Amino acid sequence: MTEMEHNQHDIDSLLRRSMAMPLPSLPPDFDQRVIRKVQPSSQPLVRYRQTLITTYGLVSVVVCTVLMRGQGLGWGTVAGMILGPLALLAITTPLWSTTKPITTAN
Amino acid sequence: MAVATAESDAQLVARAQTGDQQAFADLLRRHSDRIFRLAVSILGREFVPEAEDITQEVFLKVHHALESFRGEAEFSSWIYRITFNQAVNLKQRVRFRTPHADETILHQLMSEDPGPDRQLETAQRDRALAECIQTLPEVYQSALRLYYWLGEGVGEVAELLGIPENTAKSYLHRSRQLLKAMLKERGFSCD
Numbered sequence: 457m458t459e460m461e462h463n464q465h466d467i468d469s470l471l472r473r474s475m476a477m478p479l480p481s482l483p484p485d486f487d488q489r490v491i492r493k494v495q496p497s498s499q500p501l502v503r504y505r506q507t508l509i510t511t512y513g514l515v516s517v518v519v520c521t522v523l524m525r526g527q528g529l530g531w532g533t534v535a536g537m538i539l540g541p542l543a544l545l546a547i548t549t550p551l552w553s554t555t556k557p558i559t560t561a562n
Numbered sequence: 563m564a565v566a567t568a569e570s571d572a573q574l575v576a577r578a579q580t581g582d583q584q585a586f587a588d589l590l591r592r593h594s595d596r597i598f599r600l601a602v603s604i605l606g607r608e609f610v611p612e613a614e615d616i617t618q619e620v621f622l623k624v625h626h627a628l629e630s631f632r633g634e635a636e637f638s639s640w641i642y643r644i645t646f647n648q649a650v651n652l653k654q655r656v657r658f659r660t661p662h663a664d665e666t667i668l669h670q671l672m673s674e675d676p677g678p679d680r681q682l683e684t685a686q687r688d689r690a691l692a693e694c695i696q697t698l699p700e701v702y703q704s705a706l707r708l709y710y711w712l713g714e715g716v717g718e719v720a721e722l723l724g725i726p727e728n729t730a731k732s733y734l735h736r737s738r739q740l741l742k743a744m745l746k747e748r749g750f751s752c753d
Contacts, residue, residue, distance in 0.1 A: 464735070464738045464739070464742070466742075466751075466752035467738045467741055467742040467745075467752045468738060469752070470687075470691065470752045471691075471706065471710045471738070471741070472710055474687075474688045474691050474692075475706075475707070475710040475711040476711075477607060477711060479711075479712060479713070480598075480602055480607070480610040480613070481595070481598070482594060482595060482598050482614060482617065483614075486594060486614070486617070486618075487587065487590050487591055487594060489618070490590055490594075490618055490621045490622070491583070491586075491587055491590070493618070493622060494583075494586065494621070494622060494625040495583070
């Protein structure tokens with residue numbers, strides 16, 4: 457130990473004791489929050505597309521129901537014809553997803 | 563056997579500059595903790611939420627300015643510099659605001675001293691020490707907190723503050739010297 461180090465040994469120990477406190481850390485979702493913030497410009501567009509597709513879907517259901525009822529089909533058949541493809545779509549959509557999400561995990 | 567090599571910052575920056583969000587996410591994951599530690603070392607332990615805000619602001623700023631980054635300096639040095647400036651600016655603004663947690667109270671929570679007299683004495687000395695630290699130049703304060711509180715080595719302190727290692731050593735030495743003298747002046751010993 458040099459003389460300079462020896463002279464500062466006591467203040468060094470005091471600083472170590474006095475500043476020994478829990479280390480703060482970032483919240484686990486911090487990186488994801490930042491990622492969401494840097495992509496705000498695409499969010500209105502995504503919302504617009506979702507609204508457009510939902511509206512189109514609802515109008516289609518109503519029109520199909522009216523047309524199928526007009527052809528004399530029963531409610532059960534109409535419901536099956538509309539809900540069947542929708543259920544199939546709901547099951548298979550995750551399999552179609554090829555877009556790799558942005559991840560921040562190791 | 564295939565060995566996965568981590569991409570360098572320069573490679574990730576080049577990809578991020580072309581709009582690759584995954585590359586930006588990788589840079590964020592790689593540097594967010596160190597940016598946060600640097601910010602908290604400048605602001606002090608009473609302002610941890612503000613340090614988190616600074617870390618977020620730095621990455622938003624980096625994302626915005628990434629296109630203009632030409633790679634003349636290391637990416638890490640660039641963001642450490644931005645962090646330092648942002649945190650020092652914020653510190654000027656929050657200087658007179660009541661902190662979220664007083665340093666002495668925090669210390670008392672950690673203290674295991676049995677006697678109330680000894681505890682009071684320790685608390686008074688720690689309060690005096692904390693006050694003395696506040697009077698040091700920003701860069702000295704930051705070096706002390708990085709080294710003694712956040713457990714960084716001298717090399718890391720130098721890297722985060724953008725100074726040579728010998729300068730970091732000299733800052734720490736000078737800080738200890740000043741603190742010792744200030745405590746003595748206030749009637750406290752360092753034992």
